[in-house]
Every structure is written in C-alpha cells, then in structure tokens.
Amino acid sequence: MTPNDKTFFxxxxxxxxxxxxxxxxxxxxxxxxxxxxxxxxxxxxxERQDLIFAQESQDFKKDYRDDMREIxxxxxxxxxxxxxxxxxGQR
Numbered sequence: 065m066t067p068n069d070k071t072f073f074x075x076x077x078x079x080x081x082x083x084x085x086x087x088x089x090x091x092x093x094x095x096x097x098x099x100x101x102x103x104x105x106x107x108x109x110x111e112r113q114d115l116i117f118a119q120e121s122q123d124f125k126k127d128y129r130d131d132m133r134e135i136x137x138x139x140x141x142x143x144x145x146x147x148x149x150x151x152x153g154q155r
Contacts, residue, residue, distance in 0.1 A: 070077050 070079075
C-alpha cells in the first residue's frame, strides 16, 4: 500500500480523480436537472387539464340545469293540456 492509498471499511481508496468520476458526476447532475424540468412540465400540463376539466364540468352542469328546466316546463304544459282535455270531457 502506498502512502496515498487509504482504506475505508476494508476497501482500498486512492486519491486520484479519473475522467470516469467527472463524467459520472456531470451525467448525474444533467439527468437530475432533466428529470426536475420534465416533472415540472408534466405537473403544469396536468394542472391545465384539471382547470379545463373543471370549466367543462361547470358548463355541463349549467347546460344540464337549463335542459332540466325546459323539460319541467314541457311536462307542465303537457299536464295542463291533459287537465284541460279531462275538464272538457266531464262537461
């Protein structure tokens, strides 16, 4: 063992930094940044979709309520006509 070599839990570690160490560190940092940006973009996309869905849901509920009001009015008109016909038949 040379004076530059050290042991750490029984493993021999030298003090030299190789190009592999630098390349590994750079790749790890780049992949971490890429992952963070990609995740942020996906979250923004999901938030936009959620807002769009909420707006469409509100529009659908409003249309549904309007349609139900129209149906009630039509049923009431039909009921009134039936009542009038029944009244005429009793005379």
